[in-house]
Each structure stands twice: as structure tokens, then as C-alpha cells.
Amino acid sequence: MRASLAVLGLVLALSTSAAAAAAPVASAAGKRDGEARGWFDSKRAVNLGAVVVFAGLFLWFVRTGRKGRPLYLRPIAGLSAIDDAVGRAAEMGRPILYAPGLSSVTEPVTVASMGVLGRVAERAARLHTRVKVPNYDPLTYPVAQEIVRRAFAKVGRADEFQPDDVSYLTSRSFTYAAAVAGMMTRERTASNFFVGHFFSEYLILAETGVATGAVQIGGTDSVAQLPFVITTCDHTMIGEEVFAAAALVGDDPVSRSTIRAHDWFKLLIFAFVILGAGLKLAIDAGALAWTLDGLGVDGAQRVIARITAALYGG
Amino acid sequence: MKRALGYRVPAALLLVLGLFMAIQYYIPHPIVQAPKELILQWKQPINAYIIFLALGGLVAMHVRRVVRRRERWGYSVLTLAAAAAMTFLGLAYGIQDDTVFADWFAYLVTPIEATMFSLLAFFVASAAFRAFRARTVGATILLVSAAIVMLGMIPTVQDAIPPLGDAAQFLLKYPNTAAKRAIMVGVALGAISVSLKAIFGIDKTILSKGG
Numbered sequence: 137m138r139a140s141l142a143v144l145g146l147v148l149a150l151s152t153s154a155a156a157a158a159a160p161v162a163s164a165a166g167k168r169d170g171e172a173r174g175w176f177d178s179k180r181a182v183n184l185g186a187v188v189v190f191a192g193l194f195l196w197f198v199r200t201g202r203k204g205r206p207l208y209l210r211p212i213a214g215l216s217a218i219d220d221a222v223g224r225a226a227e228m229g230r231p232i233l234y235a236p237g238l239s240s241v242t243e244p245v246t247v248a249s250m251g252v253l254g255r256v257a258e259r260a261a262r263l264h265t266r267v268k269v270p271n272y273d274p275l276t277y278p279v280a281q282e283i284v285r286r287a288f289a290k291v292g293r294a295d296e297f298q299p300d301d302v303s304y305l306t307s308r309s310f311t312y313a314a315a316v317a318g319m320m321t322r323e324r325t326a327s328n329f330f331v332g333h334f335f336s337e338y339l340i341l342a343e344t345g346v347a348t349g350a351v352q353i354g355g356t357d358s359v360a361q362l363p364f365v366i367t368t369c370d371h372t373m374i375g376e377e378v379f380a381a382a383a384l385v386g387d388d389p390v391s392r393s394t395i396r397a398h399d400w401f402k403l404l405i406f407a408f409v410i411l412g413a414g415l416k417l418a419i420d421a422g423a424l425a426w427t428l429d430g431l432g433v434d435g436a437q438r439v440i441a442r443i444t445a446a447l448y449g450g
Numbered sequence: 451m452k453r454a455l456g457y458r459v460p461a462a463l464l465l466v467l468g469l470f471m472a473i474q475y476y477i478p479h480p481i482v483q484a485p486k487e488l489i490l491q492w493k494q495p496i497n498a499y500i501i502f503l504a505l506g507g508l509v510a511m512h513v514r515r516v517v518r519r520r521e522r523w524g525y526s527v528l529t530l531a532a533a534a535a536m537t538f539l540g541l542a543y544g545i546q547d548d549t550v551f552a553d554w555f556a557y558l559v560t561p562i563e564a565t566m567f568s569l570l571a572f573f574v575a576s577a578a579f580r581a582f583r584a585r586t587v588g589a590t591i592l593l594v595s596a597a598i599v600m601l602g603m604i605p606t607v608q609d610a611i612p613p614l615g616d617a618a619q620f621l622l623k624y625p626n627t628a629a630k631r632a633i634m635v636g637v638a639l640g641a642i643s644v645s646l647k648a649i650f651g652i653d654k655t656i657l658s659k660g661g
Contacts, residue, residue: 379640
């Protein structure tokens with residue numbers, strides 16, 4: 137019953153986060169549309185186009201993955217270090233700490249973090265090592281507990297799983313930081329994982345880990361906290377690498393192949409950036425007008441004005 | 451039946467609701483927006499249940515620690531006493547301004563949290579000290595860039611050495627912004643990818659039971 141309700145909450149949360157996840161591609165246009173009430177919000181056309189192209193690439197690579205074609209994927213250093221970090225904790229006979237961030241499991245980064253948690257918990261269970269997962273978000277807590285429980289059961293060590301190791305602490309960030317820092321100091325955790333979305337309390341957590349001499353692996357989508365993650369962690373997953381790591385930890389070739397969609401879409405964005413920069417330079421230098429006139433295009437200035445409007449949204 | 455309730459029904463719900471919530475972003479018509487608002491309202495009772503579940507788990511964990519006299523069980527007594535006291539005060543006298551609950555919050559919780567926040571100053575200093583040791587080429591570039599930005603942001607230095615201020619602005623406006631945007635694009639794509647995998651049932655990490 138408890139797990140079913142948690143799953144239902146997660147379903148609603150994930151479904152509502154899908155639209156939110158699509159928004160950052162071109163969210164600026166979407167914020168200007170307060171008055172629109174038609175069947176299609178034309179100000180979000182670019183956003184829709186980008187999402188459709190990405191979804192197309194995504195489904196294409198899912199198909200490729202199902203066919204079993206081998207794909208080369210760049211290894212992620214932070215991910216490769218997981219096994220070493222878990223092994224270190226096992227050798228020292230100390231627990232592992234896994235902080236899944238402060239955002240709810242309604243956020244895609246926390247969903248990705250849960251994937252990495254599954255891998256960490258499975259390796260830890262194989263080596264008879266405890267994994268402590270302090271939670272900030274009430275909705276993340278039952279999901280994390282289920283994932284760790286399942287990881288221990290998967291390797292036949294269900295009896296070694298201790299439910300109290302995965303706990304809800306508080307939903308106040310600095311109180312959470314104090315509790316987790318205290319946990320690190322008292323339990324002398326050998327390896328700390330910080331994977332998820334963090335705010336200013338991150339540095340308190342990670343610096344405490346440095347002080348206790350733990351090996352630390354960090355990954356976040358929070359641009360503001362990335363410098364601190366890089367400074368305080370031995371291995372880092374930067375931004376998108378957290379999502380890629382979640383796909384790579386599983387052995388599912390379909391899930392892994394979707395990472396190629398990211399790479400191709402980034403290549404497309406890069407091409408548009410180069411094209412836009414080239415057009416801007418050509419317009420500013422007068423080269424575009426000269427070329428269009430030379431080609432005998434009618435209304436060269438009108439064409440340039442439309443390109444400029446497209447570039448600057450005017 | 452068990453598998454249907456554990457995976458198939460949530461997966462089907464996720465597919466339908468996920469696609470609907472993605473599509474509604476582009477359709478401002480009330481016929482589409484009204485059900486969206488209704489779905490968002492459905493989240494409220496589930497959230498309330500989840501908070502109750504989480505707090506129940508927290509209390510149960512501390513009670514077990516006290517009953518079994520585990521190491522440092524005294525802290526658990528303190529936690530339970532504080533939780534009970536705040537709950538009693540909130541229920542008995544309300545949580546508005548000028549109540550005992552608000553006073554305890556303002557004069558106990560807030561200063562304790564402010565103390566934790568103030569520790570950041572020291573942690574920033576120790577982290578910066580480690581980051582700015584010029585042991586590699588990358589670390590040296592970081593050190594030089596940081597020195598330029600830190601000095602260039604000081605008004606007195608900007609007046610005394612204008613090129614330093616300009617260099618700081620250049621570093622913030624171009625390389626820094628470009629790097630941030632690159633990370634943000636990657637994060638957005640990753641977020642969409644995770645959502646699509648969940649909606650289409652490709653990622654079974656969370657939904658599958660026993661898996």
C-alpha cells in the first residue's frame with residue numbers, strides 16, 4: 137500500500153515534470169504568453185520544434201539500441217570510480233553515505249540520482265557494506281528506501297538491509313546539512329556520494345567529508361554549486377554526466393543508446409550557434425547584403441531584417 | 451495481478467499523463483488547461499500522505515533507537531522531545547505570529563540555522579585554499595582567472611587599474627557565460643531524456659517491483 141501510493145505520487149510527479157523538463161530548451165519564449173488562449177501557443181513553436189527533433193533522435197537511438205548495434209560511449213570518470221569507492225568502504229569496514237540532493241524525486245536529476253543509488257547499493261550489498269541515505273525530501277525517501285532494499289535483495293542479501301539506514305531527516309536545508317555532517321563525523325563514512333541538486337548547504341556537507349578523509353564522488357546539475365563540487369570531490373559528474381551515468385549504470389542497451397541522442401542534438405545546437413554567429417558577422421560586416429545583391433535577390437534588406445529578427449527575436 | 455498493480459498500471463498512467471502534461475504546455479486552451487489544473491490538485495493529498503509517511507518513519511526510527519539503547523540514543527530522545535513539543539505548541543496555540551510556536555521557531559530554529567549558514571564562510575575559505583594551489587596548468591589558469599575576477603570586482607581597484615576591471619567583466623561575460631550555458635543545455639537534454647525514458651517505460655529503475 138505504502139509503496140503503491142509512493143509510486144502513484146511519483147507517476148503524477150514525473151508526468152508533470154516532463155513538461156517542465158522540456159521548458160529549458162527555449163523557455164524564454166514561453167514566459168511571454170500570458171494572454172494566449174488558442175489551440176496552439178505560437179510563441180512556443182521553436183520550443184516544440186526542438187523537443188520534436190530531440191524526441192525523434194531519442195526514439196531513433198532507442199530503435200538502434202533494440203537492434204543491439206554496438207555503440208561507443210565515452211566513459212565517465214565519476215562513474216568508473218564508484219566501484220573503487222565502495223570497495224574502499226568495504227575494506228575499511230565503514231559505511232557509505234549517499235546524499236540524493238535537495239530536490240524532490242519529481243525532478244529528473246533526482247530520478248537519475250536514484251539510478252546511480254541503485255548501482256552503489258548493489259555493489260555495497262555484494263561487499264557487505266552499509267549504505268546510509270539521508271533524505272531531505274519526503275517523496276524521495278520511500279523511493280530511495282525501495283531502491284536500496286531491492287538492490288540488497290537482488291544480490292541475495294535482503295537480510296542485511298537495514299531500513300533505518302535510509303531515513304527522512306528534515307526539509308530545512310541547513311538543518312539537513314547539520315544532520316548529515318554529524319552523521320559523517322560520528323559514523324566516519326569511508327565514501328560519500330553527493331548526486332542530485334544541491335544549494336548553498338552543499339559546501340558544508342562536502343567540506344565535512346573532506347575533513348573526515350572520505351573519498352567523495354559528486355554530481356549535480358546545479359551550475360552554481362559545480363565549482364564547489366569540483367573543488368571538494370575526488371571524482372565529479374558535471375551536469376549532463378549525471379543523467380548519462382544513470383543510463384550507463386544499468387546494463388540495458390536501449391537506455392544506454394539514448395545518450396547518443398544527447399550528443400547528436402548538441403551537435404545540432406553547435407551547428408546553429410556557428411550559423412547564427414556567422415550570420416551576425418556577415419550582417420554586421422555588410423557581407424550578406426553584398427552577397428544577396430550580387431546574387432540578384434530582390435529585397436535584400438528585407439531578407440536581412442527578417443534574419444536579424446529571427447536571430448534576436450525582434 | 452500483483453505485477454499489474456506494481457508496474458503496468460503506474461506505467462500506463464505515466465504514459466498517458468506524461469504525454470498529456472507535455473502536450474498541454476503548447477495548448478493554452480481551457481479545455482486542455484482545466485484538466486491540467488485538476489491533475490496538479492491531485493498531487494496535494496498524495497504529498498500530504500507522503501509527508502505523514504516520512505515523519506512516521508523518522509519517529510519510528512528514533513523510537514527504535516531509544517528502545518534498543520543504540521549508540522548515542524540520547525540524541526534521539528532530544529529529537530523526539532523537540533518534535534513533540536513543537537507539535538503540541540503548534541496544535542494547542544496555533545502557528546501564527548506572537549504564539550509560543552512562532553517564538554520558539556524565531557529564537558531557536560532560526561538562530562541555529564543561521565549558525566550553520568555562517569559556517570559557509572569558513573568552508574568557502576578552506577575550499578578556495580585547496581582549489582587555488584597552482585599544482586597543474588589547469589589549476590594555475592583557475593588561480594589567475596580567480597585573482598583577476600576577485601580584484602577586478604573591487605570598485606577601488608577598478609578605478610585604479612581600469613584594464614583589470616575590464617578583464618574581470620570579460621571573463622564573467624564571455625567564457626563564464628558560455629560554459630554555464632553549455633552545462634545548462636546538457637542538463638536540459640538530460641532532463642528531457644530521463645522524462646522520455648520514464649514516460650515510454652524504457653527506464654524501469656523506479657517503477658518495477660522486485661526488479
